[in-house]
Amino acid sequence: MAGFNNPKRNAGTLASTQKSQVLSISLSLDECAKLSELQQKLGFSNRSKLVRAALSHLALESRERLTLDKIVDAVLLVIHSDEDSEDVLDLRHRYGSLIRTQLHQHLENEKCLEIFVLNGLGKKIQDAASAFRKNKNVELAKLMVA
Numbered sequence: 001m002a003g004f005n006n007p008k009r010n011a012g013t014l015a016s017t018q019k020s021q022v023l024s025i026s027l028s029l030d031e032c033a034k035l036s037e038l039q040q041k042l043g044f045s046n047r048s049k050l051v052r053a054a055l056s057h058l059a060l061e062s063r064e065r066l067t068l069d070k071i072v073d074a075v076l077l078v079i080h081s082d083e084d085s086e087d088v089l090d091l092r093h094r095y096g097s098l099i100r101t102q103l104h105q106h107l108e109n110e111k112c113l114e115i116f117v118l119n120g121l122g123k124k125i126q127d128a129a130s131a132f133r134k135n136k137n138v139e140l141a142k143l144m145v146a
């Protein structure tokens with residue numbers, strides 16, 4: 001995640017350790033516009049660096065899918081509004097056996113950040129992340145499997 005949020009560092013690591021190959025890909029005009037918008041918004045100096053970051057992000061997500069039958073460590077990051085804390089409390093109790101550590105931080109604009117360090121069967125961790133994502137009061141639920 002840190003690498004994803006720090007495009008310069010991420011791209012530098014890739015460029016210094018790997019040879020590159022020029023690929024021809026086709027995107028719709030909307031997708032091209034989105035690419036440029038994201039490049040600007042996230043501060044990537046070129047589109048290749050943005051695509052590399054998106055690729056490592058996808059690789060991380062696919063790794064999460066491959067660990068369903070194994071015991072894994074993971075971090076679940078949740079953002080919700082302060083007044084909807086009860087829903088999150090219910091989910092915290094439902095998946096309490098997976099939670100090793102938790103941190104609650106009040107944010108600006110009456111939002112809350114919850115960080116859960118989880119350990120358990122990959123499938124159960126995916127279920128927990130999915131339950132948070134599906135909850136209408138949860139704005140963001142991002143899972144990272146170690």
Ligand SMILES: [Zn+2]
Nearest residue numbers: 082105106112
């Ligand atoms: Zn709070």
